[in-house]
Amino acid sequence: MSSTDPTPVRTPRLEQAITNPGSVKINVKGAFIVDDDPRSKSPVRTDGVHYEGHDIRLPHHTGVVSHVAVDIGGSLAKLVYFTRELDSPDNGGRLNFINFETGRIDLCLEFIKQLKEEHQGLNGGTKDELCVVATGGGAYKYYDKLKETLNVDIMREDEMECLITGLDFFITEIPNEIFTYSETEPMQFAEARPDVYPYLLVNIGSGVSMIKVSGPKQFERVGGTHLGGGTFWGIMSMLTGARTFDDMLAMADRGDNSGVDMLVGDIYGMDYGKIGLKSTAIASTFGKVFRLKNAAQHESDDDIQPNGTNGDTIFKHEDMSRSLLYAISNNIGQIAYLQSEKHQVKHIYFGGSFIRGHRQTMNTLSYAIRFWSKGEKQAYFLRHEGYIGAVGAFLRRKPANWGRRNSVDEHTPANGI
Amino acid sequence: MSSTDPTPVRTPRLEQAITNPGSVKINVKGAFIVDDDPRSKSPVRTDGVHYEGHDIRLPHHTGVVSHVAVDIGGSLAKLVYFTRELDSPDNGGRLNFINFETGRIDLCLEFIKQLKEEHQGLNGGTKDELCVVATGGGAYKYYDKLKETLNVDIMREDEMECLITGLDFFITEIPNEIFTYSETEPMQFAEARPDVYPYLLVNIGSGVSMIKVSGPKQFERVGGTHLGGGTFWGIMSMLTGARTFDDMLAMADRGDNSGVDMLVGDIYGMDYGKIGLKSTAIASTFGKVFRLKNAAQHESDDDIQPNGTNGDTIFKHEDMSRSLLYAISNNIGQIAYLQSEKHQVKHIYFGGSFIRGHRQTMNTLSYAIRFWSKGEKQAYFLRHEGYIGAVGAFLRRKPANWGRRNSVDEHTPANGI
Numbered sequence: 001m002s003s004t005d006p007t008p009v010r011t012p013r014l015e016q017a018i019t020n021p022g023s024v025k026i027n028v029k030g031a032f033i034v035d036d037d038p039r040s041k042s043p044v045r046t047d048g049v050h051y052e053g054h055d056i057r058l059p060h061h062t063g064v065v066s067h068v069a070v071d072i073g074g075s076l077a078k079l080v081y082f083t084r085e086l087d088s089p090d091n092g093g094r095l096n097f098i099n100f101e102t103g104r105i106d107l108c109l110e111f112i113k114q115l116k117e118e119h120q121g122l123n124g125g126t127k128d129e130l131c132v133v134a135t136g137g138g139a140y141k142y143y144d145k146l147k148e149t150l151n152v153d154i155m156r157e158d159e160m161e162c163l164i165t166g167l168d169f170f171i172t173e174i175p176n177e178i179f180t181y182s183e184t185e186p187m188q189f190a191e192a193r194p195d196v197y198p199y200l201l202v203n204i205g206s207g208v209s210m211i212k213v214s215g216p217k218q219f220e221r222v223g224g225t226h227l228g229g230g231t232f233w234g235i236m237s238m239l240t241g242a243r244t245f246d247d248m249l250a251m252a253d254r255g256d257n258s259g260v261d262m263l264v265g266d267i268y269g270m271d272y273g274k275i276g277l278k279s280t281a282i283a284s285t286f287g288k289v290f291r292l293k294n295a296a297q298h299e300s301d302d303d304i305q306p307n308g309t310n311g312d313t314i315f316k317h318e319d320m321s322r323s324l325l326y327a328i329s330n331n332i333g334q335i336a337y338l339q340s341e342k343h344q345v346k347h348i349y350f351g352g353s354f355i356r357g358h359r360q361t362m363n364t365l366s367y368a369i370r371f372w373s374k375g376e377k378q379a380y381f382l383r384h385e386g387y388i389g390a391v392g393a394f395l396r397r398k399p400a401n402w403g404r405r406n407s408v409d410e411h412t413p414a415n416g417i
Numbered sequence: 418m419s420s421t422d423p424t425p426v427r428t429p430r431l432e433q434a435i436t437n438p439g440s441v442k443i444n445v446k447g448a449f450i451v452d453d454d455p456r457s458k459s460p461v462r463t464d465g466v467h468y469e470g471h472d473i474r475l476p477h478h479t480g481v482v483s484h485v486a487v488d489i490g491g492s493l494a495k496l497v498y499f500t501r502e503l504d505s506p507d508n509g510g511r512l513n514f515i516n517f518e519t520g521r522i523d524l525c526l527e528f529i530k531q532l533k534e535e536h537q538g539l540n541g542g543t544k545d546e547l548c549v550v551a552t553g554g555g556a557y558k559y560y561d562k563l564k565e566t567l568n569v570d571i572m573r574e575d576e577m578e579c580l581i582t583g584l585d586f587f588i589t590e591i592p593n594e595i596f597t598y599s600e601t602e603p604m605q606f607a608e609a610r611p612d613v614y615p616y617l618l619v620n621i622g623s624g625v626s627m628i629k630v631s632g633p634k635q636f637e638r639v640g641g642t643h644l645g646g647g648t649f650w651g652i653m654s655m656l657t658g659a660r661t662f663d664d665m666l667a668m669a670d671r672g673d674n675s676g677v678d679m680l681v682g683d684i685y686g687m688d689y690g691k692i693g694l695k696s697t698a699i700a701s702t703f704g705k706v707f708r709l710k711n712a713a714q715h716e717s718d719d720d721i722q723p724n725g726t727n728g729d730t731i732f733k734h735e736d737m738s739r740s741l742l743y744a745i746s747n748n749i750g751q752i753a754y755l756q757s758e759k760h761q762v763k764h765i766y767f768g769g770s771f772i773r774g775h776r777q778t779m780n781t782l783s784y785a786i787r788f789w790s791k792g793e794k795q796a797y798f799l800r801h802e803g804y805i806g807a808v809g810a811f812l813r814r815k816p817a818n819w820g821r822r823n824s825v826d827e828h829t830p831a832n833g834i
Binding site for chain 1: 490491492518519520521553554555557558559575576577622623624638640642643644645646647648650651652654655656660677678679681683684685686687689691692699700701702703704705706707708709710711712714732737744747748751752755756758759789
């Protein structure tokens with residue numbers, strides 16, 4: 001560890017250095033999220049590629065970083081890499097975040113190849129030095145392809161372990177990363193606390209994993225659900241023809257779920273007060289379709305198209321999107337709460353590319369946790385929610401120094417403002 | 418109570434009589450489910466009406482029954498009524514089960530009107546005597562309509578209380594009603610047990626209610642989910658154009674969910690052995706759509722229809738149906754298990770019209786309970802799963818004798834063969 005500065009608790013300045021695979025230390029002193037970068041406000045997107053913005057500046061790191069990390073999931077491959085900023089007044093560099101559709105993994109490999117070619121300029125190293133740390137299922141499925149295409153060392157790391165390493169890093173070392181959400185305060189940064197463990201990590205990608213973490217290396221996948229981001233995307237694209245997640249979320253913003261959902265009031269004509277269900281509560285997601293479609297059929301069979309697209313004429317795509325987004329988020333929230341009860345965990349972190357900083361999603365997850373726990377528990381979110389595993393992989397490959405880093409963790413709970 | 422026969426435990430013969438609203442006792446001695454009735458094998462169906470079959474014969478009941486019971490839910494109105502069988506060798510009568518789409522409640526009212534007109538012939542009463550016991554949300558929403566159209570007394574009963582009364586009746590008094598499901602033994606009738614309580618009732622209609630029942634009158638709605646039968650019907654009808662639940666279930670029987678679902682093997686290319694996930698496990702419901710649709714678009718944008726129906730060309734309706742049926746059932750199973758853990762309940766009963774005796778649905782629910790509980794808990798089903806609330810309403814309106822009936826229950830746990 002190169003830094004000898006003392007670390008006051010709850011300061012945004014970070015002190016310790018982290019050792020990377022090439023035994024070069026990454027100096028995270030003074031690390032911060034780059035919010036004034038134009039890329040942070042309007043992420044550049046091209047077909048199948050998504051530049052994230054919100055880079056993390058590492059102003060004091062000047063050494064060579066000879067690895068990139070990629071977390072290849074079912075739908076997206078998330079890449080984290082370091083670049084030097086020689087023209088910046090404080091030198092140093094930044095962590096960059098970018099993702100690719102897994103179905104177009106070739107684009108991702110092309111990008112890594114380019115990083116390798118430019119390695120000297122970006123990192124100050126030579127191109128033979130670069131290695132790739134890979135995690136997620138694709139680290140196995142595409143192992144041979146990665147190796148052959150890139151002609152570099154591929155180091156594989158377990159997905160769950162990377163998620164935990166990444167989340168621990170974000171919780172303890174990056175200021176203004178972890179936040180709670182409410183409609184009045186959409187991004188209230190979490191204060192540091194000495195008792196990080198235990199927590200429940202709910203990672204929402206194509207599917208959902210729920211991991212109970214009891215300590216730095218102590219964890220168990222306690223459950224999950226296959227109703228996740230892939231379900232939302234898949235059903236929405238089939239119902240509406242929308243082709244990007246962002247388009248679907250934009251539709252959800254404009255929609256009113258009561259156009260397709262059956263509310264308690266639709267069944268009762270009033271609240272069901274005896275058991276505390278308000279008339280505006282959702283009784284059945286998409287439950288209005290049965291009645292309205294049958295009514296339409298009863299009135300005129302001619303209006304019905306054979307392939308089921310008549311739904312388009314009665315129901316709005318926007319309403320469907322909002323309904324489904326709500327259903328998937330609320331369902332995950334309920335299961336996460338019940339798992340947190342079963343496993344006696346109070347803090348629940350939601351990560352994964354499904355969330356994308358979308359207000360409705362976070363509001364639903366937050367509300368579900370508050371509702372079911374009667375205000376006892378809270379949902380926490382991350383600004384780099386999609387990159388937890390990739391960052392974990394980036395930080396993980398340092399067996400010789402792993403014990404030393406852990407011992408540093410114990411006295412530096414540095415998240416918060 | 419008219420019967421004085423002693424009741425051996427675990428005999429199919431039932432002894433006690435139940436008092437009905439008109440203070441006429443219903444003699445359930447020797448009650449049994451009519452399986453040799455042709456209607457039981459091929460239920461007669463007409464537009465918006467579904468004759469259930471599986472009537473319950475009450476061979477020893479000869480008195481007038483002056484009420485019918487209706488449970489009006491979000492999608493279906495379930496009706497239970499008594500008819501005498503004067504031409505049968507043992508006289509007596511039977512409980513009949515029929516349902517109507519709630520959206521066509523007029524058909525239901527027409528039917529009840531007809532029952533009223535024929536009351537003398539069917540029941541031996543006069544038409545002025547007939548009254549209607551109503552439960553479910555529609556008992557409130559359609560109260561005025563029921564009263565005006567039928568011109569009879571409408572007695573309303575709370576939905577949850579009716580569900581419990583109905584389930585208690587089926588558990589304790591109807592032989593061959595409650596069963597467990599497994600692929601090798603699709604209908605193994607449950608044996609009677611002295612400790613009926615506590616149990617969890619999971620009622621799957623348009624939406625799902627989960628009720629913890631601790632005693633004959635002690636219950637709490639502990640949760641539920643709005644991903645229920647209405648969700649399955651709504652999404653399926655929009656995706657495939659199918660218009661009846663039975664058509665959708667038939668499609669599910671022919672489908673292969675891996676056509677649309679992303680499996681663990683699709684992500685890993687193998688098992689994810691470290692956390693015990695097999696390559697055939699579902700990672701994301703409909704999760705394959707993202708990758709396959711984007712691949713299709715990448716290859717040829719011309720194939721894509723603007724309204725999203727291109728899903729039809731890549732994905733089979735049968736696969737979608739199986740996937741969604743599995744997803745909804747498995748999700749309910751997981752939440753039911755977690756609620757049963759939180760509330761320390763071992764026996765879980767699944768009712769509601771969503772199930773419809775469908776093997777895949779029951780198999781999924783059973784499997785989910787076995788899987789999550791590591792074999793500690795079991796799912797129970799009912800042959801009259803859709804009529805729990807209606808039967809409860811039918812039996813419930815007897816305040817003067819309620820206490821007496823409960824005291825009878827205590828010494829006659831009579832379910833089983």
